Amino acid sequence: MSKVFIALQTNDDTRPIIEAILADNPHAELNEAPAMVKIDAEGSLTIHRNSIEELLGRDFNLQELHLHLITLSGNIDETDDEFTLSWAN
Amino acid sequence: MDMKTSGRKLGLKEKYAHMTRGLGWETTYQPMDKVFPYDKMEGIKIHDWEKWEDPFRLTMDAYWKYQSEKERKLYAIIDAFAQNNGHLNVTDARYINALKLFITGVSPLEYMAHRGFAHTGRQLRGVGPRVACQMQAIDEIRHVQTQIHTISNYNKFYNGMHDFRHMHDRVWYLSVPKSFFDDAISAGPFEFMVAIGFSFEYVLTNLLFVPFMSGAAFNGDMGTVTFGFSAQSDEARHMTLGLEVIKFLLEQDPDNLPIVQKWIDKWTWRGVRMLTLVAMMMDYMLPKRVMSWREAWDIYFEQNAGALFKDLARYGITMPKCVETAIKEKDHISHQAWATFYQYGAAAAFHTWMPTPEEMDWLSSKYPDSFDRYYRPRFEYWREQEAAGNRFYNKTLPMLCQTCQIPMLFTEPDDPTKIAYRETTYKGEKYHFCSDHCQHIFEDESEKYMQSWLPVHQIYQGNCFPEGVDPTAPDFDPLAAVLQWYHIQFGADNLSFEGSEDQKNFEQWRGMATQNV
Amino acid sequence: MQIDLRTVAIRPKRQTFSHIARRQGQDKAASRYQEATLDLQPTANFHYRPYWAPQFEIFDSRRTQIVMKDWYSFKDPRQFYYGTYTMARARQQDAAESAFEFVEDRGLIALLPESCREQALQVLLPLRHLEWGGNMNNTYICAYGYGTAITQAAMFHAMDRLGIAQYLTRIGLTLSGPEALDTAKTAWLEQAEWQELRRYVEDTFVLDDWFELLIAQNAVLDGLLYPLVYEAFDDAINLQGGTAISMLTQFMRDWKTETNKWLDATLKTAAAESPDNAAQLAQWVAHWQQRAQVALAPVAQLALPETGAAVLEEIAQEFSARMQKLGVRAAQTEGVAA
Numbered sequence: 022m023s024k025v026f027i028a029l030q031t032n033d034d035t036r037p038i039i040e041a042i043l044a045d046n047p048h049a050e051l052n053e054a055p056a057m058v059k060i061d062a063e064g065s066l067t068i069h070r071n072s073i074e075e076l077l078g079r080d081f082n083l084q085e086l087h088l089h090l091i092t093l094s095g096n097i098d099e100t101d102d103e104f105t106l107s108w109a110n
Numbered sequence: 111m112d113m114k115t116s117g118r119k120l121g122l123k124e125k126y127a128h129m130t131r132g133l134g135w136e137t138t139y140q141p142m143d144k145v146f147p148y149d150k151m152e153g154i155k156i157h158d159w160e161k162w163e164d165p166f167r168l169t170m171d172a173y174w175k176y177q178s179e180k181e182r183k184l185y186a187i188i189d190a191f192a193q194n195n196g197h198l199n200v201t202d203a204r205y206i207n208a209l210k211l212f213i214t215g216v217s218p219l220e221y222m223a224h225r226g227f228a229h230t231g232r233q234l235r236g237v238g239p240r241v242a243c244q245m246q247a248i249d250e251i252r253h254v255q256t257q258i259h260t261i262s263n264y265n266k267f268y269n270g271m272h273d274f275r276h277m278h279d280r281v282w283y284l285s286v287p288k289s290f291f292d293d294a295i296s297a298g299p300f301e302f303m304v305a306i307g308f309s310f311e312y313v314l315t316n317l318l319f320v321p322f323m324s325g326a327a328f329n330g331d332m333g334t335v336t337f338g339f340s341a342q343s344d345e346a347r348h349m350t351l352g353l354e355v356i357k358f359l360l361e362q363d364p365d366n367l368p369i370v371q372k373w374i375d376k377w378t379w380r381g382v383r384m385l386t387l388v389a390m391m392m393d394y395m396l397p398k399r400v401m402s403w404r405e406a407w408d409i410y411f412e413q414n415a416g417a418l419f420k421d422l423a424r425y426g427i428t429m430p431k432c433v434e435t436a437i438k439e440k441d442h443i444s445h446q447a448w449a450t451f452y453q454y455g456a457a458a459a460f461h462t463w464m465p466t467p468e469e470m471d472w473l474s475s476k477y478p479d480s481f482d483r484y485y486r487p488r489f490e491y492w493r494e495q496e497a498a499g500n501r502f503y504n505k506t507l508p509m510l511c512q513t514c515q516i517p518m519l520f521t522e523p524d525d526p527t528k529i530a531y532r533e534t535t536y537k538g539e540k541y542h543f544c545s546d547h548c549q550h551i552f553e554d555e556s557e558k559y560m561q562s563w564l565p566v567h568q569i570y571q572g573n574c575f576p577e578g579v580d581p582t583a584p585d586f587d588p589l590a591a592v593l594q595w596y597h598i599q600f601g602a603d604n605l606s607f608e609g610s611e612d613q614k615n616f617e618q619w620r621g622m623a624t625q626n627v
Numbered sequence: 628m629q630i631d632l633r634t635v636a637i638r639p640k641r642q643t644f645s646h647i648a649r650r651q652g653q654d655k656a657a658s659r660y661q662e663a664t665l666d667l668q669p670t671a672n673f674h675y676r677p678y679w680a681p682q683f684e685i686f687d688s689r690r691t692q693i694v695m696k697d698w699y700s701f702k703d704p705r706q707f708y709y710g711t712y713t714m715a716r717a718r719q720q721d722a723a724e725s726a727f728e729f730v731e732d733r734g735l736i737a738l739l740p741e742s743c744r745e746q747a748l749q750v751l752l753p754l755r756h757l758e759w760g761g762n763m764n765n766t767y768i769c770a771y772g773y774g775t776a777i778t779q780a781a782m783f784h785a786m787d788r789l790g791i792a793q794y795l796t797r798i799g800l801t802l803s804g805p806e807a808l809d810t811a812k813t814a815w816l817e818q819a820e821w822q823e824l825r826r827y828v829e830d831t832f833v834l835d836d837w838f839e840l841l842i843a844q845n846a847v848l849d850g851l852l853y854p855l856v857y858e859a860f861d862d863a864i865n866l867q868g869g870t871a872i873s874m875l876t877q878f879m880r881d882w883k884t885e886t887n888k889w890l891d892a893t894l895k896t897a898a899a900e901s902p903d904n905a906a907q908l909a910q911w912v913a914h915w916q917q918r919a920q921v922a923l924a925p926v927a928q929l930a931l932p933e934t935g936a937a938v939l940e941e942i943a944q945e946f947s948a949r950m951q952k953l954g955v956r957a958a959q960t961e962g963v964a965a
Contacts, residue, residue, distance in 0.1 A: 023416070023417030023420055023421065024413065024417060025417075026414075028320065028342075030339050054324045054400065055324045055325075055327040055328045055400060056323075056324060056327035056335055056339065057320075057324060057327075057339065084166075084168070084172055084176065085176070087166075087176050087180075087343055087346070087347075088176060088179060088180060088343065089343065090342070090343045090346045091319075091320060091323075091339050091342040091343065091346070092315075092316050092319070092320055092342055092345060092346055092349070093346050093349070093350075094316075094349075094414050094417065094418070095417075096165075096353070096357075096421070097165040097166070097350055098165065099122065099165055099166065099167065100121065100122060100123065101121050101122045108417050108418075108420065108421045109421045109424055110420040110421055110423060110424070120800070128796055128800060128805055128808060129793045129796050129797075130793075132808060132809070132812055133755060133756065133759040133792055134756075134759060135756060135812065135815065135816055137829045137832065138816075138829070139825065139826040139829040139830065140829040140830060140832055140833050144832075144833050145829070145832040145833060147679075148679045151678070151679065169793050170720075170786060170789050170790035170793050171720045171723070171724065171790065171793065173786075174713055174716040174717045174720045174790070175717050175720060175721075177713045177717075178713040178714045178716070178717035179717075181709070181710040181713055181714060182714065184710075185710055195637060218669065221667055221668065221669075221775075222669070224782070225668070225686070225769070225770060225778070228766050228769040228770035228778075228782060228785075229770040229771075231766045231770070231785075232763060232766040232767045232770050237759075240763075240766075241789065244762070244766055244782075244785060244786065244789070245786075247766070247769065247782060248709070248782055248783070248786055251708075251709050251779055251782065252709040252710075252713075254667065255663040255708050255709050255710070256709075256710070258644075258662050258663060259659055259662065259663065259710075262643070262644070262662055265641065265643075265644060266639035266640065266641055266642065266643075267637070267639055267640055268640070269640075271644075272641060272644055272645040273644065273645040273646060274644065275644075275646050275666050275667065275669075276645070276646060278669070279669050279670070279671045279672045280671070280672060285672075285674075288669075288672075288674065289674045289675075292673055292674040292675055292685060293674065293675060295677070295685055296673075296674075296675040296676060296677040296678060296679075296685060297678060298678055298679060299679070558675050558678075559675075561674060561675045561676065562674050562675070563672045563673070563674050568672075597645060615640075619637050622636075622637065623637075
């Protein structure tokens with residue numbers, strides 16, 4: 022299975038996002054680099070709006086991810102509640 | 111931006127569908143083929159434009175909101191950078207030469223992407239892809255402008271950046287990136303989308319921006335890391351557009367497969383060749399290194415693009431053949447390119463140097479199979495010669511590849527001691543190439559590539575001297591005349607880093623900033 | 628390492644980039660708008676002719692009849708580059724968002740007189756497609772125009788038109804529901820009142836000269852349609868108790884006032900460059916204005932059943948006066964072929 026990934030800037034806004042992603046995707050691994058983190062995961066990775074909202078204590082729109090996103094890899098499926106990256110093979 | 115219709119809240123997908131779908135219509139007062147004259151010229155067959163999926167589904171209200179927020183953050187940092195002499199925070203002044211290459215070589219490409227996506231954003235028949243192209247068109251002008259505004263601070267203090275626009279259209283090595291984008295934009299609209307949206311954005315941009323920007327952070331360049339990462343947040347959308355266009359074309363008609371495969375093959379190689387400049391930046395121009403070019407290539411090309419090609423296998427797409435060559439070359443191209451620029455350092459708008467002994471050790475450790483064996487001896491020799499006052503400058507003009515326009519600096523894939531030369535004859539003229547792949551690209555579209563504005567040929571034809579000079583005059587100095595025409599200021603923009611004005615100023619200014627005078 | 632931030636008096640070597648210094652002198656700092664705009668488009672040594680237009684270079688000033696010595700004589704009085712543009716629109720979008728929320732949350736639509744709601748749907752919703760046409764045409768101007776000063780403004784304008792199309796969509800969803808969008812599209816495609824307008828828009832899609840397109844779309848058509856719909860019709864709706872609808876079209880009114888500054892500056896600069904330019908512009912304006920008045924007559928009737936024709940005539944006169952003032956007229960003394 023190929024790996025998908027998402028890379029985010031490291032700042033105060035992304036700390037809870039990264040935490041939520043890692044909690045929801047136990048198979049994901051965190052790679053830290055200067056000023057950014059890259060989260061790799063076999064096959065697929067799903068970001069849940071609810072989990073981020075719980076950590077943030079406020080409403081979160083998944084489109085806010087755009088503010089902090091550096092790069093990603095995989096096919097994307099985005100709804101109001103979930104943002105999923107996946108590879109078919 | 112929640113939205114209701116008759117009291118019911120709409121989901122993202124539903125909202126986006128209403129907001130874009132149905133805006134277009136079948137024209138009847140003018141034939142559709144006249145309104146959209148270009149989207150059938152390449153033989154691509156589209157049966158249902160409505161099948162286009164835009165995964166990010168940005169409406170303009172959300173676009174303005176998020177993009178302005180990014181801009182506010184970025185410009186706050188650019189202002190702070192200017193106010194606080196942020197340029198003095200970089201590791202050492204050699205680093206600034208990477209920015210010179212960036213603004214002269216890369217930023218003008220962002221502008222071309224802006225205009226190219228405006229072209230496809232007008233010409234594609236479907237509303238969905240057209241909107242996606244338009245958003246990329248406006249994003250790309252953002253990128254060139256934020257890069258100019260960030261680097262503007264450096265330009266005030268350092269040489270080599272001051273005439274980036276003029277240089278991009280003229281200077282010999284800048285014809286490599288310029289011809290890359292001219293090639294893409296002058297192709298049909300779908301080829302442009304595959305060239306830029308897919309090969310460049312999806313497969314290659316990560317290699318340019320992510321390790322390089324992380325490198326900027328590592329080297330204390332707050333301004334560049336900020337525009338770089340801020341631009342990358344748009345790139346995530348652009349990469350996705352690149353992937354979507356491929357999937358869309360392949361799903362629409364099986365006849366599209368060979369056309370798309372051919373474009374992928376061609377543009378992967380065009381991109382790999384252009385990345386030679388990035389390889390050199392990563393391995394030689396960043397005083398503190400995050401990762402080697404080879405490591406970045408392994409992660410972002412072999413692993414990531416590998417995953418992508420596995421995914422696309424379901425449509426019949428295969429990994430381009432040229433990748434085998436690129437993998438063989440990954441231990442070599444950065445060293446070969448830097449050696450070339452070091453030799454031609456009198457004709458470049460940035461400074462060059464030989465790595466320090468510690469840096470050579472780092473290169474040995476990252477390139478155990480190639481550096482010590484093929485490059486270290488030459489580099490140590492040049493380093494000694496320079497220290498002894500015999501800095502080597504090559505004063506001949508190199509032969510360029512007709513396709514990628516890079517000087518003949520690459521070696522045979524299986525013999526790193528032998529420069530690779532290929533040639534072909536077309537309509538009675540000989541054309542030269544750096545590789546089998548560049549030769550094949552030429553042979554497939556000879557009428558196009560025979561037009562290439564090759565800087566060295568142009569110099570020989572006398573087209574690169576300032577107006578009014580007399581090349582037959584006894585004291586005529588062709589190199590000086592060419593540099594004048596390039597707007598490269600001799601002794602300020604070019605030559606060795608050692609002893610340069612940039613080096614002296616940086617040391618003096620940093621001294622003033624860190625000590626009580 | 629961190630540098631002590633105490634002010635260090637370091638004298639810059641230069642104030643701005645050389646291509647800007649050549650225009651305005653070495654010692655003057657340049658604005659962000661200038662650095663983001665001037666000479667940004669390549670003009671020399673293109674490598675290949677486009678497959679899709681081999682008669683032209685990739686960027687080619689011969690794509691229009693308008694002739695300029697310096698394409699950067701055009702200046703956007705708003706000084707929009709991407710950053711200032713998006714920040715300006717984000718503020719306006721905030722206001723528009725509040726208006727939509729206010730109207731939706733207070734249930735103001737339910738309080739509208741039915742005739743008023745019905746008429747708003749009939750007049751406003753088919754204009755989604757007109758805006759989409761405006762988006763296409765301005766994207767064309769950006770793609771094939773010459774010089775960043777004008778092409779970047781056209782790109783911003785194109786995205787604005789998409790934004791306005793989406794606001795109109797949202798008005799349709801708020802006033803009624805998704806089926807209203809289908810009804811409006813059918814009207815745009817079939818209803819007699821819209822056909823001349825649609826013909827006008829489709830005819831602009833096949834224009835080659837991007838400056839003529841700027842005249843046909845941005846100057847003439849919008850110059851007549853916006854006052855008709857977003858002012859005269861808006862006044863009429865307000866009188867019938869449709870203030871809620873008026874709140875939802877405020878963006879369009881503000882936008883038109885603002886973008887007219889850019890348009891007027893652009894036309895004035897082009898006309899002032901030469902009598903030939905002025906005559907060419909005047910000819911385009913005359914041709915397209917005559918067609919636009921024919922195309923808009925039934926729409927005026929639909930929007931203002933009693934006064935439509937008279938209002939349109941008045942708007943047309945004001946428009947002609949505006950063009951005169953900008954210098955868009957054939958020279959009096961020499962006979963320029965029209």
